[in-house]
Amino acid sequence: MIVTILAALPLFIIFSMLNIDFSNGLSISIIEDTGSEGKSTLGMLYHITGEFAIRWMTAVLTCTPFFIVFGITNLYVRQAMGIATAIWSFLHFIFFIWAEGFIETFTQINYIAGFIGVFILIPLFFTSNRKSMRQLKINWKKIQRFSYAAILLSLLHVAILNKTWLIYAIIVSVGFIIRIPTIKQKLIALRTTKRTSKV
Numbered sequence: 001m002i003v004t005i006l007a008a009l010p011l012f013i014i015f016s017m018l019n020i021d022f023s024n025g026l027s028i029s030i031i032e033d034t035g036s037e038g039k040s041t042l043g044m045l046y047h048i049t050g051e052f053a054i055r056w057m058t059a060v061l062t063c064t065p066f067f068i069v070f071g072i073t074n075l076y077v078r079q080a081m082g083i084a085t086a087i088w089s090f091l092h093f094i095f096f097i098w099a100e101g102f103i104e105t106f107t108q109i110n111y112i113a114g115f116i117g118v119f120i121l122i123p124l125f126f127t128s129n130r131k132s133m134r135q136l137k138i139n140w141k142k143i144q145r146f147s148y149a150a151i152l153l154s155l156l157h158v159a160i161l162n163k164t165w166l167i168y169a170i171i172v173s174v175g176f177i178i179r180i181p182t183i184k185q186k187l188i189a190l191r192t193t194k195r196t197s198k199v
Helices: 002-008 011-016 041-061 063-070 075-100 102-106 109-126 130-136 138-144 146-160 166-179 181-198
Strands: 018-021 027-030
Touching (some): 011 018, 011 041, 041 063, 041 075, 041 146, 041 166, 063 166, 063 181, 075 102, 102 109, 109 138, 109 146, 138 146, 146 166, 166 181
């Protein structure tokens, strides 16, 4: 529930920049001059959705290292974070197409990397539920591992755009280091020893 609320709150910013009209079917248009930092409204929407997409993706990949270090895990929280990542990524891609057109996706390496990253998230999004876990069983984890490729492509995407990508790269890198079997075992052993000593 907390993850859902945190993921949904920024949507109010998005909606404040859009005019949604149901009077004659569904019509969505941009409210001009609602951007900031010298960006157009559409540019601001593109920027905001991209920032939240990479933030949620980074948060998802810190769940396993967090469990290794602290011994606290909640699979359904991680699934909720994964869904938030996919939704924000899809919104980011939609606003990009709105601004630049679909063909533009294939004109630059960073755009192609971002597109492939979003494409990878599609099966992850539709299998992030309990029913899929029961049906896919061991294959579910195999599918979810594609999230590693998605984050690497996303980091490449933002790095080429010269955005503030370094902090995300550091967090993800530390997470991967913690996953190394030798380091993982030592951290788990250290955590277990501390618990035993307290008891």
